[in-house]
Amino acid sequence: MKKVTEQAIAFAPATIGNVGVGFDVLGLAVDSIGDQVTVKKTETGDIRIKKITGIDNLPLDPLKNTATVGLIQLCKDLNLPFGFEVEIKKGIPLGSGMGGSASSAVAAIVAANSLLSKSLTKSDMMKYALMGEAIATGSIHGDNVAPCLFGGLTLVQSLDPLHVISIPIPKDLFFVLVHPGFRLDTKAAREILKPHIDLKDYVKQTANLAGFIAGCFIKDFEVLKNSLSDILIEPQRAHLIEGFQKIKGSALDNGALGCSISGAGPTVFAVTKGKSTANKVKNAMVVAFKNAKAPKITSWITQSSSKGAHII
Ligand code: HSE
Numbered sequence: 093m094k095k096v097t098e099q100a101i102a103f104a105p106a107t108i109g110n111v112g113v114g115f116d117v118l119g120l121a122v123d124s125i126g127d128q129v130t131v132k133k134t135e136t137g138d139i140r141i142k143k144i145t146g147i148d149n150l151p152l153d154p155l156k157n158t159a160t161v162g163l164i165q166l167c168k169d170l171n172l173p174f175g176f177e178v179e180i181k182k183g184i185p186l187g188s189g190m191g192g193s194a195s196s197a198v199a200a201i202v203a204a205n206s207l208l209s210k211s212l213t214k215s216d217m218m219k220y221a222l223m224g225e226a227i228a229t230g231s232i233h234g235d236n237v238a239p240c241l242f243g244g245l246t247l248v249q250s251l252d253p254l255h256v257i258s259i260p261i262p263k264d265l266f267f268v269l270v271h272p273g274f275r276l277d278t279k280a281a282r283e284i285l286k287p288h289i290d291l292k293d294y295v296k297q298t299a300n301l302a303g304f305i306a307g308c309f310i311k312d313f314e315v316l317k318n319s320l321s322d323i324l325i326e327p328q329r330a331h332l333i334e335g336f337q338k339i340k341g342s343a344l345d346n347g348a349l350g351c352s353i354s355g356a357g358p359t360v361f362a363v364t365k366g367k368s369t370a371n372k373v374k375n376a377m378v379v380a381f382k383n384a385k386a387p388k389i390t391s392w393i394t395q396s397s398s399k400g401a402h403i404i
Contacts, residue, residue, distance in 0.1 A: 320350025
């Protein structure tokens, strides 16, 4: 039996869903950006949200908030004699494509888990966090929750049964994220996608996904560069981001190995070898976003966070 405490705070990282080539299956946790959730045991047995800071207009109703939906099910499944009071500190902009809903859901489960007398498995934690993610995005996909929980770059090979594979990342790989300051609704960005794809596109995208993963294993930046191209989803969503082709062009012209939409957008990410190239790419992308009249640009240079969500 582990020592039981009354309150825990967890940090969960932001994520780049899809990483361009792996729609709904590939995701990467980034360092330094993320959500923080405090979970306190309550004697009353209910689940309630005390406060949300960092973002306005998020639902305080526990049945509607991504952080609490999984906790409600957890309490039911384990027949817990106590409930949880939750405080959410959002560090990830809402509707940004940086995995904010997954991050809050994962942080809440990780914090709650540390208050249980018997720890949950990662697989159980993923199941409860996915319930929260589903409320926010309208579908169950693990490309944000998995890297958020496990850290690093992950491939969700199967959701049921859960098979998550961690993929090594070359240490010189940097990720530039530029958020234009407007929101895109993931549900809406999924609804515009065609339900069927051409066989030749399937072949090309499979080759790109396999090439990207192989490039990570063999640490070959040329292979990464040749593979980092999303020919399926990006062309269908690009019009949602004003000036996308020019923004992507500015990243590639300045040495990025690849550039695409983070998750469902509107954040755009670029991958570079080395930090100085990341700086050049970031500056160029910011100028391109300004030219496209983005309302409020925020940019980051990050590396992959090898640590997933954790207690702080
Ligand atoms: N894989 C998801 C998508 C990520 O692209 O719709 C957003 O949650």
